[in-house]
Amino acid sequence: MDTINILINSIPPRFLEREKIVPVVSIAAATVFLLSSHMWLSTYKDNKSDKEVKKIPIPGSRYPYFGHMFSLGTSPGEVIVAWHRELGPIIELRMGIQTWIMIDDPILAHKVFVSNGAVASNRPYMTFAHNHYALKGKGIVFSAHAKNWKYAREAVLSIIAPKVVDKNYIKPIQSEAAALVDRLIEYSKKENGVDPTVHLHLNSLNTICRAAFGKHYSFEDPEFKTMSHIIERTVVMGAMEQDIPNFIPIMTVVDYFSGKHATMKNFINNERNPLYRKLIAEALERPGTNFVKSLDKFNFTVEERIVITSDLINGGTDTVSVALSWAFVIMCHYPLAQKKAADEIDAFIKLNGRLPEFSKRTQLPYCVSMMKEGMRFRPIGAFGIPHKMDADVLVDGYIIPKGATVVSSMESMHQNPDVFAEPLKYYPERFMNNLKTMDAAAKGKIEERDHFNFGWGRRMCPGIYIAEVELFTSFIQVLSKCTIEPVRDANGKEQLPDIDHPVTAGLILLPIPYKVNFVERTNSLI
Numbered sequence: 251m252d253t254i255n256i257l258i259n260s261i262p263p264r265f266l267e268r269e270k271i272v273p274v275v276s277i278a279a280a281t282v283f284l285l286s287s288h289m290w291l292s293t294y295k296d297n298k299s300d301k302e303v304k305k306i307p308i309p310g311s312r313y314p315y316f317g318h319m320f321s322l323g324t325s326p327g328e329v330i331v332a333w334h335r336e337l338g339p340i341i342e343l344r345m346g347i348q349t350w351i352m353i354d355d356p357i358l359a360h361k362v363f364v365s366n367g368a369v370a371s372n373r374p375y376m377t378f379a380h381n382h383y384a385l386k387g388k389g390i391v392f393s394a395h396a397k398n399w400k401y402a403r404e405a406v407l408s409i410i411a412p413k414v415v416d417k418n419y420i421k422p423i424q425s426e427a428a429a430l431v432d433r434l435i436e437y438s439k440k441e442n443g444v445d446p447t448v449h450l451h452l453n454s455l456n457t458i459c460r461a462a463f464g465k466h467y468s469f470e471d472p473e474f475k476t477m478s479h480i481i482e483r484t485v486v487m488g489a490m491e492q493d494i495p496n497f498i499p500i501m502t503v504v505d506y507f508s509g510k511h512a513t514m515k516n517f518i519n520n521e522r523n524p525l526y527r528k529l530i531a532e533a534l535e536r537p538g539t540n541f542v543k544s545l546d547k548f549n550f551t552v553e554e555r556i557v558i559t560s561d562l563i564n565g566g567t568d569t570v571s572v573a574l575s576w577a578f579v580i581m582c583h584y585p586l587a588q589k590k591a592a593d594e595i596d597a598f599i600k601l602n603g604r605l606p607e608f609s610k611r612t613q614l615p616y617c618v619s620m621m622k623e624g625m626r627f628r629p630i631g632a633f634g635i636p637h638k639m640d641a642d643v644l645v646d647g648y649i650i651p652k653g654a655t656v657v658s659s660m661e662s663m664h665q666n667p668d669v670f671a672e673p674l675k676y677y678p679e680r681f682m683n684n685l686k687t688m689d690a691a692a693k694g695k696i697e698e699r700d701h702f703n704f705g706w707g708r709r710m711c712p713g714i715y716i717a718e719v720e721l722f723t724s725f726i727q728v729l730s731k732c733t734i735e736p737v738r739d740a741n742g743k744e745q746l747p748d749i750d751h752p753v754t755a756g757l758i759l760l761p762i763p764y765k766v767n768f769v770e771r772t773n774s775l776i
């Protein structure tokens with residue numbers, strides 16, 4: 251009842267004043283739709299009550315109509331971990347009128363997303379993402395599993411293929427990483443430690459902007475602030491809680507009168523699109539290679555170019571910066587592992603007289619394992635990006651119904667004791683026998699995957715290789731020049747950051763804001 255009150259209280263006064271003109275018909279229609287969807291679901295289940303079909307467990311606590319929507323709390327990842335531990339690798343959630351299937355077993359996820367990729371690669375409709383951000387289904391991330399998506403994805407795969415990254419983007423990645431280290435050391439000295447968030451954000455944004463537009467920003471650049479603001483607003487507007495009518499159709503009227511859609515439209519038309527138009531025009535004139543020029547040989551409209559470049563900037567900024575933020579804060583907790591990695595880097599420098607590039611990564615097995623274990627130990631998202639089923643499939647005795655949203659429970663999967671021995675332990679050595687690039691591991695046999703942060707099947711992240719090069723390069727440069735240490739309080743006592751309570755921000759899992767010291771190494775070899 252409290253939940254219903256919260257929802258009612260959230261109705262803007264503007265709507266309440268105009269209560270009398272609410273179209274009763276639309277409420278009735280929505281209610282009929284809601285109830286009939288539930289009836290359809292139960293009839294469907296009854297018809298399939300075949301002995302061989304196993305019922306997907308549904309966790310206990312849910313509300314009428316809203317289902318599990320309000321049972322997930324502020325840390326949905328943790329709730330889902332607990333439900334998987336109680337009920338097994340596959341669970342079904344009722345999210346208003348939507349059916350969500352959550353999977354935390356990689357083999358089962360592989361069978362759904364990869365073996366049944368032809369019907370398990372669509373995206374569920376999300377109002378902001380589809381209508382506004384993707385200009386009615388353009389681009390890659392949110393577009394339907396159809397011809398346009400395939401064409402855009404192939405174009406992107408060709409412009410960020412490993413060979414292309416090695417040839418064109420290694421140097422910019424290295425120079426952005428060097429600038430990052432200098433800033434982290436400088437800002438640590440200025441105060442008692444630094445919160446690296448904004449520095450990592452600038453680093454990953456600059457890296458992807460250099461590759462996409464041949465352009466990079468300083469902190470002071472007003473366009474850097476505009477870009478960051480646009481990325482942040484995109485995340486906020488795309489959040490599930492902004493899209494309640496998609497789950498509870500009766501709430502459409504609230505959205506209609508709240509003016510939310512006008513705000514979204516305005517943001518895209520008057521802020522995002524003009525900036526991207528300008529960036530694309532400038533990139534075409536700039537000397538050197540960039541994504542925009544590479545996209546020119548494909549047959550895309552201006553709107554498609556805007557959404558594709560926006561997909562690359564949004565997909566390649568917070569993901570990389572959050573993975574690095576976790577890597578650094580974990581280092582602070584594990585000084586022995588940090589020392590071991592630094593020794594490995596120093597040994598390479600002694601032998602070769604230079605910093606290791608990504609192509610020499612197998613000569614630094616401990617560092618490679620650490621990068622992988624960091625992403626396993628603290629994945630950057632509690633969940634993968636949702637897929638939608640285009641047809642019923644039967645997998646391991648479970649029917650995954652057409653129309654269902656299927657999500658990999660990333661946090662739970664990476665803590666699944668059936669997949670990783672002692673999963674709650676940070677143990678970099680666990681990957682010493684799997685030094686393949688994350689890109690190769692993700693595209694190889696399921697049994698040989700290292701971690702699952704990059705998703706699944708036809709929708710798997712196309713940016714794995716460039717992301718991995720960025721992560722490796724920044725990690726190596728930081729540890730070659732500094733040690734990451736906890737800040738100290740007035741009494742000289744170490745203040746270790748909290749790494750056990752990740753904060754949920756949209757699809758991303760962030761460390762609680764923290765400060766650490768990047769202390770310049772007096773024995774650095776470069």
Ligand code: HEM
Binds near residue numbers: 391392406563712714
């Ligand atoms: C640590 C870094 C990154 C992580 C963990 C990550 C993770 C993911 C995940 C989980 C998906 C969804 C996969 C699925 O639906 O099963 C995805 C999709 C995507 N990512 Fe990444 N990503 C990262 C970096 C990047 C970078 C650097 C770029 C671009 C340069 C990028 C561009 C994209 C795009 C365009 C898609 C949409 C693919 C599609 O729907 O077909 N990502 N990513």
